[in-house]
Amino acid sequence: MTTYRVGRLVTPDDVLEGAWVQVVDQDILAYGRRSEGMPADGQRPVDLGEVTLVPGFVDIHTHGGGGSSYSTTDPEEARKVAAFHAKHGTTTTMASLVTGPLDVLASQTACLADLVKDGVIAGVHLEGPFLSAARCGAHEPTLLRDPVADDVSKVLSDVVRMVTIAPELEHGLQAIRQVVDAGAVAALGHTDATYEQMIAGADAGATVATHLFNGMRPFHHRDPGPVGAAINDERLLLEVINDGMHLDPQVVRVALAAAGVHRIALITDAMEATGMGNGRYKIGDLEVDVKDGLATLAEPPHSIAGSTLTMDVAFRNAVQAGTSLVDAARMASTTPAHAFGWYDVGAIETGRRADLVVLDDDYVVQKVMRAGAWL
Secondary structure, eight states: OEEEEEEEEEOSSOEEEEEEEEEETTEEEEEEEGGGOOOOOSSOOEEOOSOEEEEOEEEEEEOEETTEESSSSOHHHHHHHHHHHHHTTEEEEEEEEEOOOHHHHHHHHHHHHHHHHTTSSSEEEEEOSSOOGGGOTTSOGGGOOOOOHHHHHHHOOTTEEEEEEOTTSTTHHHHHHHHHHTTOEEEEOSBOOOHHHHHHHHHTTOOEETTTTTTBOOOBTTBOHHHHHHHHOTTOEEEEEOSSSSSOHHHHHHHHHHHOTTSEEEEOOBOTTTTTOSEEEEETTEEEEEETTEEEESSTTOOBOSBOOOHHHHHHHHHHTTOOHHHHHIIIIIHHHHHTTOTTSSSOOTTSBOOEEEEOTTOOEEEEEETTEEO
16 A cells, blocks of 8 residues: 655546545555545655646557557567557557458457457457548558448457447448447448438447547538537547647637537547657558658658657647646546446546556656556
8 A cells, every 4th residue: 555645636526736645556545635634554655746646548549659550460569559658648548450451450459369358458449441432541442341241240359349430331330230239339430421421320329439520521511521420419429639730729629619528538549650750650551751740641642640649748738728637637538438438447536446647747747657556
């Protein structure tokens, strides 16, 4: 049992100034304000200084980082990705795979299965191949396909937690039902759907909109399309890439005002170049150029190809744009965790896993705790 003193602690409802938190084994036992008293545990409290303590970040959409990718059949490469993002405060992560042949996706998923069982990652997200060719972004268009039942079955497994599907595809709604029936989350994305087709996807059981605005037919005041449907339909969680490049900060502000923090999850959509600087990299089989943090396809149409974002930066961008610490923590941790039923993580609350991120006055990560252990 260890008690930590901090400058401030961010709970789901408040910012506690002059705070403490007590950790036993892997869990949070208690927390509070020092002015209201501290528990006597027979040990001297560990003083972390005048820092801000927030819950470990929950990233439900990331492809890679630190020079490595989750689209691999080498489990050690996948472990490197998780370790890289953990240093930036992500203590719960989903491994996202880009479009590939069905047998390759099945092999990559099988490679990640042990990491899921070991708790290194929380599951696998298949972002393809059941996407719209018109909005494929950094997905190889020749590998996209209609989600007929047999093909969906080939890539589903007990570690696949989410599948992104364009609902307007011929078998799109049927596939959404199939994914949900298998116990996974169906997400709507990389879609050229009409407003009505997007709503039909939610009616079929989809509960997530993959990176809102990106990979979707643009919003128009006479044709709201998938963006308008996603914002209006309260059944949908909205992924937001808050790097200042995928979305203008004012667009994020509009989404937040329209949907609220309970429906927005900050994600990275990070690829292997994250943390690596300028140069040429790959996402799936496609070559990507990175310059000043912006990743784009090396070949026309030079679409944005994932990001070089980390969750600590997404959190910091939200706070610096005027979002409260409580709301930023909710979008970076609590909301995505609850969307997947992960109620043991995502917030600083008694009984939850001790996943904690120590931030300095500029909201830069100083220390990260996962399951009660400092990384």
